[in-house]
Amino acid sequence: MTRAYKNKVLFFRILVLVIILGGWEGSTRMGWIDPFFFGQPSGIAAKLYDWTVNGTSIGPLWLQVWVTLYEATIGFLIGSGLGIFCGIVLGRNAFLSDIFSIYIKIGNSIPRVVLGSIFIISLGLGIWSKVALAVVMVFFVVFGNAFQGVREADKNIIANARILGANNWQITTGVVIPSALTWILASLHVSFGFALIGAIVGEFLGAKQGMGLLIATAQGTFDANGVFAAMILVAVVALAMEAILTLAENRLVSWRPEVLRE
């Protein structure tokens, strides 16, 4: 890609942003829409500034971000670890998968957000109820992909490994896991978002700290700007984690053909 093309893309990206934000701000100033209900970019910016400098009504801003990120990350690690492990075990063992597939299907069909209430009751208002909700949100996505990835592993390559002398364990670690890795990594991308949703919904339902509580508080005081400001922060966190995951992915699957670009 040429430099000129990149600049052009950048220019139009900024233009789109300016039009949207400008239109929003302009409409509220002209009195077409009510900033009380729909917020206002300048108001959101002021809110973010206020939170950063003076802290929020429930404590310092960084602490809220940190708590939510902490819950989501722990939930993500546990959920994806369990998901990968169960996916590979069930994917490799037809007997176990015949036994458990029905329960996984049932578990997957329950709207998992509802479990949040159970977790709040059993694990309390602290971080562990949110971690638990993040775990169940992440688990099924990662499990499904890991399982499918294991099942899709090339039969020829497995036969080849077997003839070259690999035992079952070597086939699992040397052939099945690397070939399922692409699938697993794809699910990890999506599932950090799910972990974040789990943590925030958990905080909605009942918490002492966190972004979810911040949003709930803003909602309770009809503070539209506050909701948007918290939303932006969540988006920033999600994007930052996404970037970190992409870096990790590129390191792990460096063998993949590079996408050709003109």
Add this chain to the structure above:
Amino acid sequence: MAGVARRFATPSGIISALEDFNLTIAEGEFVAIVGPTGCGKSTTLGLVAGLSKPQAGTVSLFGAPVAGIDPRVGFVFQQDALFPWRNVLKNVCAGPLFRGLGKTEAEAQARDWLTRVGLAAFETSFPHQLSGGMKKRVALAQTFINGPRVLLMDEPFSALDVQTRELMQQELLALWEQNKAAVLFVTHDLDEAILLADRVAVLTSRPARVKSVYKIDLPRPRVVGELRFDPRFIAIAQQLHEDLKEEVMKAREAIPA
């Protein structure tokens, strides 16, 4: 060890790929199997490799029945079966490593084999960066490094272009002259079968039986590129073509087009 005997008879239920199939291969002999499409050529190899079991009859290797995968067997697949996440060197040393050899020793052996197939400069490349012929060379090195006594090849060169195929055939002959494994080479290319093999077995259309076996007494070492125009080669090829054509016609009648 006097000789290698393998026999199979597989009258399975609905579709029988092989029926009352008898073939014996001597140690160090190169036997090619030709036959109409879908007649059960690959099934035969799967049975010898221990990847599948016969419903009737016995498949024997070195006088003992095949029970599971035998470490003395090597298999070169039709499709690409390299590990795409390993580089060329790691692909070639996969076999020794699986079999419990130390890393240094395995890599040294792998380097030696890569040199023999002319890919020493590519040891850090990944399979997707190689051409079709190069991938086949890696596959050959990967198989030969285990020193197989029985080599099964399932249309290994069918996906290559004509020039590359000829080169690979020559290369295979060179490797085999050193290794002297018993080879069972499945192909649909009659010329390839005659050029490479000591004996060519023509199979019937499904269910496959050995229709006839031809002894190819062309002298070795053979030069694939020259032999192709040798009158003796042409005579054998003509005879086999007639034989095979009959079966191909039968196979065609059996499947409504």
